Amino acid sequence: MTPIVAVVGGGQLARMMAAPATALGLTLRVLVESPEAASALPAHQTVVGLPTDPDAIQRLLAHPRPAALTWEHEHIPADVFDAAEECGVPARPGLHALLFAQDKIEMRTRMDALGLPNPAWTHVDTEGDVEDFLAVHGGAGVLKTSRGGYDGKGVRVIHAPHEAADWLRAAADGGPRVLLEEKVPFDRELAVLVARRPSGEMRAWPTVESIQRAGVCSEVIAPAPDLPGDVAAEAARIGEAVAEGLGVTGVLAVELFLAGDRILVNELAMRPHNSGHWTIDGAVTSQFEQHLRAVLDLPLGDTAPTAPWTVMANVLGGARATLTDALAEIGDPGAKVQLYGKGVRAGRKVGHVNVSAATRDEAYGRAVAAAAIVRDGGAA
């Protein structure tokens, strides 16, 4: 019997699990919101429904039972974990770990408890709380909803208490709690990806640099260039400390701020992550294969890079409507294009391009150029 891995999610992350699932002889059963979802086409088995629908979850967990249940996003209702437990299907990462990727206040509290480097932060209930924090942190702060944020949503830079009024009111009405963080004067954003399996084995990929534009990841450079001192080692240590301290199973992404040689935890994701797409073409083991290995408690694969430099450039929705048309126009034979099979909307992540090269400048220039062709048809 082929082991089944069940995945909640119709997006590109579940989609990109299909290739390594096939290679490993697994069956990938995916819960999708619609038959047109990005992951539905390559999935081996498809269940249509929402994670909030108990019937859909039962179909996802039906016989033959999955060997593991996992996610491509953190918005998983607690009921799903109960249903999995009743069926004897291990849910990985588990709710106790996933909580820290779902809720930023829980995450910050836990980072503090683990002695890991947080920005200054506080939970805020009132405009008075906001005023007090701004007063001692230079008059500016980053306001966040504790839950539900993604790609710049649920995050806002503020300079005065009244700018927090709507979210504080929503929180008082039972909405997500609100936290306020120092506006870290960071120079660069880094990310470390670590996989951990239930029996404890962990493997980290090289620390990468993530270039953000308008709050969305634009490019990732692997490895992160010219890191001061022992920042690379410290990033890896933080990644493993989070994975172990939170009992993560699967792939964990820790997004980090680098300010001078000070390194701070920004966000966590417990799933394959945009900052790890370079591993598909630039590492011995991709984050997607590794996630499957980890949730099945299989030995983890080698995370070594296969080239001196790999750069991933995201393709956000732009002028071109039919992305496959770009395949005829890209003149770079080493541009590794990955399309997500999603309808094009402005700013939506619809694909990415990886380029590996001997120099960082070459990898960066070629990846960005090819992504621009996919997006707009040549207009960089």
Add this chain to the structure above:
Amino acid sequence: MTPIVAVVGGGQLARMMAAPATALGLTLRVLVESPEAASALPAHQTVVGLPTDPDAIQRLLAHPRPAALTWEHEHIPADVFDAAEECGVPARPGLHALLFAQDKIEMRTRMDALGLPNPAWTHVDTEGDVEDFLAVHGGAGVLKTSRGGYDGKGVRVIHAPHEAADWLRAAADGGPRVLLEEKVPFDRELAVLVARRPSGEMRAWPTVESIQRAGVCSEVIAPAPDLPGDVAAEAARIGEAVAEGLGVTGVLAVELFLAGDRILVNELAMRPHNSGHWTIDGAVTSQFEQHLRAVLDLPLGDTAPTAPWTVMANVLGGARATLTDALAEIGDPGAKVQLYGKGVRAGRKVGHVNVSAATRDEAYGRAVAAAAIVRDGGAA
């Protein structure tokens, strides 16, 4: 609209096209002999039927029409090409090219016409023809049926005319014609893979060495080590001459004998080939992505290796019944396992392992060791 590529074949070659089809944003529609076929699980769309069934072919070609029709094997009835032409779907490689992979007499005749290096050979109708050939070629020869051979079937070493009697009788009764080739005293077997697209662009991967055991490929070493003189360049020249001379579209494999520094054409395959599985993990562009690019007339990808050495070791059916069990037992994190989702039978190709390394010995030893674990559970 997502371009559709239609593929005839339920085996591992069609199966391994699914991952690059997904990456390129294509839809892979596969004709399989049964829903349990190796390619059925990862295929994006499945049509169940045989290539000899006109109704199945119509469903394979149905609206939305495929952008191209291709094959994972050469046993394609001529009717299929007619059906594709009527629908306006390009069939690649076309019948005029595929003929030379279907029929060894046509192939040898054509190699001679192109001035490419054949072993001595002749078409034989009678035991007298056999006797004449053996008399001038050292009393031994390799008897082949012109059509239908595969993995050592339809091939026989003979030393006397009567050993050809059954195949000659079958040929006289309307079966496949028979040819007799010199028994080449080869030292090694090489293979060169070339992709060619309709507009003429060609790209070859580095020439590899294929290690055969009992007529079946056991390991492939990329690149072929320690080739004398200009054998590597000559192999690439032969590959491109065959691709161009025969008007191949898609991936072409030319299997070669190396005898001293003499190089001879052994067999042709017009599809991804076992000797190219190393490209999945060891080259910038895999043979499966390249085949899709070629049959769609898209620019071809870079064929450069990503490591100094990559060795592919086939997994033939052995003691282990459930191959995924091996994933827990392989202690080598750099062993890239590919399982074909096929039932295990003795000697059947059911998977392979690629290992890339800095030295040939390391890559070879590790690939063979991991393949042995997949096959038998540790008994090398």
